[in-house]
Amino acid sequence: MIGRLGTLILIAVLSVPAAAAAVDMASIVDNDINMRSGPGMQHAVIWKLDAGFPVEILSTRGEWVQVRDFEGASGWVHNKKIDRTPHMIVKANRGTSQQINVRSEPNINAAVVATARYGVVFKTLTTQDGWVQVLHEKGTTGWVDGRLLWGF
Known part of the structure; x- marks a missing residue:
């Protein structure tokens, strides 16, 4: 028998939702x-x-x-x-000609500095509040909503 304390610990552990595994x-x-x-x-x-x-x-x-x-x-x-x-790739707008906006700051109202289509690769510089600061191989830097990228 595991005893009363062991049972309580087991119940506590099993009742906590499993944390999402970190993606490597x-x-x-x-x-x-x-x-x-x-x-x-x-x-x-x-x-x-x-x-x-x-x-x-x-x-x-x-x-x-x-x-x-x-x-x-x-x-x-x-x-x-x-x-x-880390690098990221545009996952939004597959099969369309629509492009995502790369912005000057990490918010939806910031100026658009570039656009990118599905499959474009960016180097990751930093992240902030669901946004990713990215660098394109041609030198353009800006911010992209992380929901539009794979690898975030």
């Missing part, structure tokens, strides 16, 4: 990196990834990392091709 994000370090169907060079290349492309880390096996992209495709990449520097 990374990005690809070079262009034209192979994502493979399994953890090893002998496995088929199923996708090519470019520098900065954000991925979620699912697991590791030896020198290989299982990753998932923002559209749900998963595969394996060598660990030397992964960087823990």
Whole structure:
């Protein structure tokens, strides 16, 4: 028997909602990196990834990392091709020509400094109140509502 105190502790632990697991994000370090169907060079290349492309880390096996992209495709990449520097990708407006606004400050009323379409990759600089300060490879910086990005 676990006793009265043990029972109370068990009830308390089980009644607390499980905290959401932190997502382990990374990005690809070079262009034209192979994502493979399994953890090893002998496995088929199923996708090519470019520098900065954000991925979620699912697991590791030896020198290989299982990753998932923002559209749900998963595969394996060598660990030397992964960087823990966070990047984000525009997930809003898939299949449309609509673009999201990149703003001068982290609020909906701030001036628009640029726009970006679905699939555009940004380096993450910082976050504030649900907004992400981003840097585009061409040098543009600004703020994007985090709900429009994958990797946030």
